[in-house]
Amino acid sequence: MRRLNQYARAFGRRELTLAGASVVAIIVFATTSPYFATADNLATVLRNSTELLLVSLGMTLLLAMGSIDVSVGMVLGLAAIAVGRLLQAEIDPLLAALAGPLAGAALGLITGLVVVFANIPAIVATLGLLGVYRAAIFLALGGGWLSGLPTGLTTLLSSKLAGIPVAALVVAGAYGAVWAALRRTPYGPHLLAIGQSEDAARLAGITVRRTRVATFVLSGVLSGLAATFYVGTYRNVEMTIGSTLALDAIAAVVLGGTSILGGRCSLLGTALGVLLLRLLQNGLLMSGVPSLWQTVVTGVLLLTVLGLERVGSFMPSVRRAGRSV
């Protein structure tokens, strides 16, 4: 019984809803387009989910901590420039690939220090940094794009290890590492305690500032890893890189059942949220729906899922309010 409860808790209502919605979407699109439910196309959906999934994992931790970072797209952009410049300089592709997470870590550290030590609400601080990073991208690109980059990194990421694509291994590794940090080390309960109440966490003896900065660094590493994939896939860094990424990631994470108020998160929900968003984008296009409607569908989906949950019994906001009584 207890074991059963644990499973129910691990795979909660939201995850079931999303998995169900994904299955429904796949069935519907399979009937509207004969080319949707093919192995090739579904592989494309997964490949196109890579960057968003990596960034969203970091965003999940940030939201769980009661924080947020709207500058992640620009962090991806700057890290992508680092990777691109190294590729241009004919550096070994493996080193160039590592430059992504490294640059991401450095930028995450800056973001974290600004948010935590300037003691500004994260949304305001990262909005400011968004502008700064955007200007830095502009300056770093010097008015040009990085186009037609060498193919070394592309080859590296599409190569296989024991029959499994390296890209899939890296993404699975990143997911596993974040999961383990969250569920198997003290970092997880500390993060969630901070998300629930920073004061209570401090009273419990948690080093709140250090944990918060570390989370921004971790999110930066994931965005930087996404940058490596971006450059490897598109061999291009444009001025507008990452411009909608933060909002997409927040949408996927919230869709996945992580509370935007902090204290509760689901990595599996995030993965399913990303998958559902990408399935919809792909399926609607393949079914010939004009692209403007695709954003409408995504928006309505988000509102519906959140709305349904509010109607249901599992209401985090009410539970939170109940606590102070």
Add this chain to the structure above:
Amino acid sequence: MLKSLAVTLSATTLLTFVSGAALAQEKRVAFVPQIVGIPYFNAMEEGGKKAATELGVKFIYSGPVDTNPVDQLQIVQNLINQGVEAVSVSVLDASSIGPVVEAAKAKGVKLFTSDSDAPDSGRALYVAQATDQGLGFTIIDELVKRVGPEAKIGIVSGEATASNLNTWIQFMQERAKSQYPKLTLLAPQFAGGTAQRASQIATDLMAANPDLKAVIAVASSTCPGVGQAIETAGKVGKVIGTGYCSPNTARSYIKSGAMGFTVLWDPGALGYLTVWAGKQLIDGKTPAASNTIPGFSKPVTYDAKTGVLLLGDPAVFTAENVDKFNF
């Protein structure tokens, strides 16, 4: 925040330029691109600078860091407030520029469009890179040469509100309808400004239509995405990518065969012509029906009725000639 930063950035550039100009007592011609920092508009800037030196005016180049119509209008409004004598704009949103044109008239500022027009706004004239018709027709004609008159073709555009992109698509559709009735043009898909989304859309279009023969990248920002998608899908030789792409952006894809050709014009010459037109307006002149301009091989025509000053025929870039251009 980003918006205000963008405006601040532009305002700073603006101030530097304006104070310099005031000291020199020179007449000023400004050009406001749709976005700064992309090679295409950089090349226009270069051409404009060259013209300014040769024609003895001061050139101001300032634009939004994102393709945001509101930011662009604010920049134009700032230039008008500064009393810059002639201001040209590559219009992002034709429907909202009217009030700015009025403001310019009230201040005695010559406001004209270049690169992207707002035909009914009351602007002084429009410096056209090529006719929209010429661009729309050329890309279809060139494609038919390569894939035949019965092919199925996908279209990937940028922002759904960009008037120049939409006009080109209309002319593509018109050409297909009148000349190649068996050609199938799929409904345009809009990718916004990122290569990633353009690549996803192109990939999905190819998967949804296994008989697809070509993909047209309408916005320059969608070019790398389309080229990359064709390479990644292993469709080089089966699907031809094309579009309004600069040689630098498309070079590696043209060489790999993912893109068969691209259609564009020389933005440097367009920038030059823009400043030349601004100088004419400041001097109180209207261009003649045919104008000989230094450095231009052919005379430049002006249609007084529509107010269009035309750079010339579109250029087609292929594997043979792409290395002769650098923009």
Add this chain to the structure above:
Amino acid sequence: MTPPLLVAEGISKRFGALTALTGINLEVRAGEVLALLGDNGAGKSTFVKVLAGAHPATDGTLRMDGVPVAFSSPQDAANAGIATIYQELALSENLSIAENVFLGRELVWQVAGVPFLRRRAMQERVADLLHELDAHISDPDAPVGSLSGGQRQAVAICRALNLNARLIIMDEPTAALAVAETRKVLQLIRRLSGRGCAVVLISHNLSDVFEVADRMVVFRRGRKVAERTRAGTDHEEVVSLITGAHPDVRALEQQQS
């Protein structure tokens, strides 16, 4: 007679011009339940905050086992063995009982420098503590958000015991509880003292106090005005001490003014 665990000598606390505590002297012994009584604003809460390290005293000294101590944070006090269970409970509702009990002090093993949680060991320890306190909670993995008020008190007490607290301060532990829940918490307090732990209890409910407290100290206007053992007093006398109607208190206050 055991030597006192904690001795407060001449503790005063001023917030700017406002004097909250004046010259408090008292002792707490191991295994004893000491109730602090007084009206709102009498200084009880301020005094326990000084004990808990939340406010430093302006004057006076604290001794633990005869050694002077100075706390600059709740963490210092906790390290010295003083734990506070706050009125607004500082538990994380979203975490499990075991996670709350060990929060900030998790048991880990290091694998290649990475600290991994020893979840089984922590669950067992918490299950033992809950059993020992007879808290009637079977699953240490249940989220604290699903527990009743009394059960949360039990979790908070487990947390304090797990930190090896020798003195536990409880501020109105029964204020928001139903009758049956209140009984449970009073039993918990008894068990704590049975284990040799000192408990400093603030409560407005005199019948609760008479049920568990060994000694009572009455505060009025920032001063200690009386100290009684349970056997040496009754309900009525304590009420008159709190309200100031008792002759001893009147005499004391006339002397001061």
